[in-house]
Amino acid sequence: MLLRNRQNTAKPPNKILKKRRTAILPHEDVPTSPLPNFFTRLPPEIGAMIYDHIKLSASKSDIISLCCTSETTYLTFVSFLYESVRLSDRNVRAFFGDLCNDQPVSILCPRPGMDAEVLQRCLPLVSSRLLRKFINFNPYIQFVTLGYQSPSSELLASTSSLFKKILLCRFIKTIIIEDLTACHFFRHFSDLVYNRFRRFPFYEPEESVYPAIEFGFEHVEWLVFSKSFTEDVEKQWNDGGAAMRTERWYWAEVTVRHVAPRRVCAWAFADDRAHMVSELGVGWTSNRPQLKQFVLHNAHFCTQLLPLPAEHIEYYLQPEKAGCSHVQSISNGLPYMFAVPGTDRHHDIHSIRCLEIHNASITQHQVVDILEKSHDSASKAWNQWKGTLVVDGKGSPAKSCDGCELEARRYCFE
Structure with missing residues (x-):
């Protein structure tokens, strides 16, 4: 009986997804379902049940293990890990270091040259137009167009990695700031993104955002400045001079403006x-x-x-x-x-x-x-x-x- 149900429902899920896409975003070829291909082989209600169970019950280590099994599962479940981020002096260097540096990417970024169809199924927050630019993004061509004679391999690697990480930052819906150090790194990241990409012609007109950092954090719903953040501001306010106090508070203002929650x-x-x-x-x-x-x-x-x-x-x-x-x-x-x-x-x-x-x-x-x-x-x-x-x-x-x-x-x- 189960086999017969599978045979009878092998294609309807795709039709259902296509119908939903057309109804919600007729101009975008972006599915609303987060389910990867292997779930569509099951009856839709069973696939959705498995997906919901994983999201509700799996531990963080389970999700990381799933992300490492294949590219499809990576793109399906990595958003769980980055829907909410809590940043402080303890971890902000690791988070933004992974985003900014030219070091090998850990868990944020898929490999270059990935098939656009896979990305369209698994990154529903990114438009198909932008995904095609993502797939074809070549920083060497961009730098030469901008007048660079011979960009270094380090610059090319970090630029390509940074662009892809900006796209995946769009999964983030909640950012919790626990101290001024986290704000300082937000400011550094904002300056890096803006200075690196401000003249790159890869955005569609409706996707051009100034500064570019807002594009990466476009889907942030909540920006939370915790109680420890206020305590840190008060401590540094009392310890520093007037100029330093003003500058440190400015970090918080920059965070709000550039995240645009x-x-x-x-x-x-x-x-x-x-x-x-x-x-x-x-x-x-x-x-x-x-x-x-x-x-x-x-x-x-x-x-x-x-x-x-x-x-x-x-x-x-x-x-x-x-x-x-x-x-x-x-x-x-x-x-x-x-x-x-x-x-x-x-x-x-x-x-x-x-x-x-x-x-x-x-x-x-x-x-x-x-x-x-x-x-x-x-x-x-x-x-x-x-x-x-x-x-x-x-x-x-x-x-x-x-x-x-x-x-x-x-x-x-x-």
Whole structure:
């Protein structure tokens, strides 16, 4: 019976995949199914069941072993290992070293000259047009066209490897930053990619991104700055001079701009530098859309708290301290946020669709009362605001942060 089912369903899976492709992306020859060829020999429901079981149950070492069995399995399962990466001083050199250097590639990159049909089945996030350029990419021709007389073998090898690794970085959906060293290496990688490829004519017009680093991390959904990152910033802020402090914080801003995530999760500073976190969004206002979501932990409302650059903002308040209650904090900071006008550096309150305040010791009614009784510009902005305010006060169920929950992802590169 099983054999008969296999015979009867040998070709329909391909037809089904083709139909799905046409319905979703009629202009792209990119399948939506992640299943490699050998799964299509099985009934589709059995192949999908096996694939889902591997994704849910296999250990990291099991996935690595699968990646080493064949080129097809490599391209099918390598994305599991790089959907989420956690970077710190402990491992960031290894991660970006593998990406940047001309050393032999470990697990990120398939061999050159791979068949385009295999890539189209196994790299669904990359368009078929770009895959053809991937297959035919010859850095020697590119360098000669750009005026290099005789590029070195080391330069050719590292450029070819870097281009292929950029494509595979497109699997990454979550990046967790644990210290400033990781930001520093992001900046180095960004400069390397941009300087190496800025004049290469291998992008289609709709695929040209400035700088080129955004192309590699185009599918990042969450950029998470962990609590240890904030602690590292505070330590180095206290240890260094003003110029060095500014430069180190700039590393974090560069990371956000060059990764271009859709959502950011961060921890506030312990003192009144809390407004600096809003600088992480500088660069969105002039030529980019807002972030979809910005989550700030250990938050407190200082007197100059600017609207964070996102459509949906969540504040998780720090516990009340002596002489600084939540009533005082919100009374000081929230009216200012509503009153401050938008500039070329930040949005105003009217660009925010949803504002959530969690772990508050006061109710939503009290927060509304504070805004309605505030000075004229803040009260007017509150009455004109079309967004939604949510306040979780005492007695409300605790709400977890979607960004922080991602830190426990099973196959996180660490």
